[in-house]
Amino acid sequence: MPPGDARDGASALDVAARAASRAEDDAWDAHHDALLAWSVADGRDGACNAPWRATHAGLNIGAWLQNQRAKLRAKKMPRERATRLDALTAAGRLWIDAPGRKGWNEQLEKLAAWAEKTNGGVDYNAPVGTTHEGAKIGAWLATQRTRRRDGENARRPLKPEQAAALDALVLRGVLRCEKADPWPRKWALVLKWGEERANGEHFNVPYDYKDGDERVGVWLNTQRQRFRGGTTKNLPLTPWQTEQMQAMIDAGKLWVHAPDDVWEKKFALLLRWGKEKTRGVNYNVPQGEEYEGVNLGSWLSTQRARLLHETLGKNRPLSDDERRKLQKLIDDGKLRPSTPRGKNAAKGQGKRAPRGNLDDVDAALNVDLPHTSKRGRKT
Structure with a gap:
């Protein structure tokens, strides 16, 4: 040029x-x-x-x-x-720092005062919603942790003296800046469920099981996905986490790929519920009712909806065999079908179960099924 x-x-x-x-x-x-x-x-x-x-x-x-x-x-x-x-x-026409806004050092002092009053100053890890003397120290602390972890990449990096003040508390062992790993705690809830609900025979927590506010079943399902890999939605498991799950899998107490007979087992559980609760008069498990460690009411509600619609969200369509088993109970007046509502009312059921040999369903309804105790042992 x-x-x-x-x-x-x-x-x-x-x-x-x-x-x-x-x-x-x-x-x-x-x-x-x-x-x-x-x-x-x-x-x-x-x-x-x-x-x-x-x-x-x-x-x-x-x-x-x-x-x-x-x-x-x-x-x-x-x-x-x-x-x-x-x-x-x-001129008094504009404020830059909001009225009542507390400076960084003042917030740290409030946090220290809260820790001293609450636990003698040995733990500065105030929960997010914590307030003390009008200061929202919990939310403030969460922000400072993020700023400390992000360093110079933070939207507003901490000043050197501010970072040093937090580091000093960390060195004293009274403050945690890194995120606590929830995996060990949630894995412990899986083990707790297995010991209490299945007598340690397996640890396949039902998807909808909760322990307090912890959605243990949903969490375990996510860990199975992470273990299988092949997804960009979740981070891979750490070697230690993989080791914990692999030990359970090797012992035959945890599945990662869903067994083919999950639906059949839950249907058998439905039949057992009906024989035990209503002497076979009906199989209308109330929504939310848990039976032998399974939220059977929620499962049945989903199956009714799947019977009504050929596709339902992420659920696979019912097989012909599954459809006819549910339809048999409905035709016999022992199971209440799902009722179409709103814009779907005119559509009716998407697909009726095919006619076929229903002897297996009749047999299941007319014989005593093996009873499973709350701990999962057949008696």
Whole structure:
């Protein structure tokens, strides 16, 4: 390229950069002027503290103002712009730090006071919702942990002295900054279920089982997916986590790939419930009722919906054999079908079970099934 062409290219870039800078300045001035106009419009008293959604002259001055406050606090605003906002602050027309906003050191002092009062100062790990003397120290601490973990990549990095203050608490053993790994605790809930509900014979927690607020069944299903791999949705298991699950699999107490007979076992459980609870009069397990460690009511509700619709969310379609077993109970008046509602009312059942030999269902209904105790042992 001839030298003249290079100079021309550089000159064009300079012109474009200056034009962009002028456009940015013009936009800033326009928002600033709109904020001043908003402050006296509609009988306002001249205060410029526009709320987040405030607009004026087609400009979103509320969001703009919040961004300017953040830049001013972080000392990342050009001097001329900062001077103009400082003038409004000095005149009492604008606040930069929200009224009642507590400084970083004051929040840390509140956290220390909370720890001293609550546990003698040996644990600074305040839960997220914790408040103390009007300070939301739990939410504040969660934010500081994130800033500490992200380091210079944080949206607002901690100052060196702030990071040092947190590190000092970590070294004392009174503060945790890294995220606690919930895996051991949740795996312990799986083991607890197996020991209490299945007498240690297996640890295949039902999908809908909860321990308090912990959705143990859902969590275990996710770990199975992670163990199998082949998905980008979840992170791979760590070697230790894989080892824990593999030991259970090798012992035959945990499945990772769903057995082919899961549906048949739950249907047999449904028949057992009916014979035990109603002497075979009906098999309408109430929604949410648990039976022998399985939320049988929820399972039955799903099967009714699957019978009504050929496809249902992520559930695979019922097989012909499964459909006819459910249909047999409905035809005999022993199972209440799902009722179409709303826009689906006119569609009716998507597919009726095929006719075929129902002797196996009749036999299951007319013989005594082996009883399984709450601990999963046949008697």
